[in-house]
């Protein structure tokens with residue numbers, strides 16, 4: 389793959405050094421999938437076995453009007469029949485990089501339009517800078533949710549093949565919500581970014597990009613790209629390529645796009661969408677009074693908060709942006725949001741790179757949360773499990789938890805596109 393800047397990005401020193409500067413905010417990402425008790429194994433739900441109704445201990449005092457059974461979990465769908473050789477060829481052909489000038493120009497034009505780019509759900513912003521959008525009508529065309537990609541061009545192309553051309557599930561009208569974290573963790577960060585730019589430019593009304601913590605952390609100080617998160621290899625890649633005006637401009641456009649990208653979406657059926665979480669409990673009293681969903685602390689929690697799989701409550705820790713929440717914290721948020729006119733009953737998010745690449749947390753059965761990430765490989769900061777993973781995406785279903793689709797990419801293809809780095813094999817030692 390001569391056109392792809394991979395070998396340099398895979399230098400072993402990047403992986404080990406980058407993990408150290410900010411351990412408190414990012415190492416929690418792995419700790420979530422390490423100590424799970426057996427009861428937290430992801431499960432494949434079936435329609436005839438809905439989650440148990442809320443027990444009396446779960447929500448003793450919730451003032452919900454339309455209390456009923458929680459939104460159901462739908463069966464997980466296995467996708468095995470994509471055209472894998474064609475996907476492999478597509479990625480190796482390097483076309484995305486070859487189209488960079490056109491893509492960057494088009495994106496530049498779109499972002500400088502007076503009325504904004506008019507992307508999916510932008511019409512529901514209460515003001516041009518509203519980043520916690522109350523969506524009045526989700527629309528009818530299929531709506532897919534794609535979690536963390538971290539440079540996973542293979543998972544992205546597989547997802548696009550599914551949502552557009554699959555004989556059973558594909559549609560030319562398909563719309564996409566990206567849950568952020570498009571780059572960092574090596575892989576094909578620039579290609580993923582440019583590919584998503586291409587999708588936006590082709591039809592902005594079909595694409596919504598919710599900012600993740602890695603996207604939000606990227607900045608430019610006038611000379612250099614910077615990042616406040618670790619790993620931050622994408623900003624290092626951009627700096628290494630500062631002689632290339634097109635790559636530099638792509639990075640700057642990404643920053644511009646993410647600055648004003650939504651941090652949260654509230655759907656009318658109670659689905660809440662964000663990269664990480666929701667305003668944690670120490671913000672609730674103030675939020676109740678002000679109703680200001682766009683306060684900097686609320687916006688930060690949407691992007692950075694992490695799900696604890698089993699805890700009832702977690703004390704917000706404001707010394708780290710990645711503070712955790714428990715299932716009663718989410719129930720409290722659902723209650724608060726509903727009292728502020730935003731019904732929240734369930735959530736879809738990315739952020740935590742769970743080993744199975746999707747997770748329904750049993751402890752959250754009263755208010756289900758789906759975590760979905762589209763990562764086909766074990767990242768260098770993950771230390772357990774197989775190298776090949778099954779990336780997932782999810783399909784919006786009204787009044788239900790979004791339906792999980794597992795993209796069963798053949799192992800050989802994963803290894804061909806992402807050769808396993810020798811230095812992280814077996815035991816994770818560097």
Ligand SMILES: [Mn+2]
Pocket residue numbers: 536538569600602739740
């Ligand atoms: Mn992530």
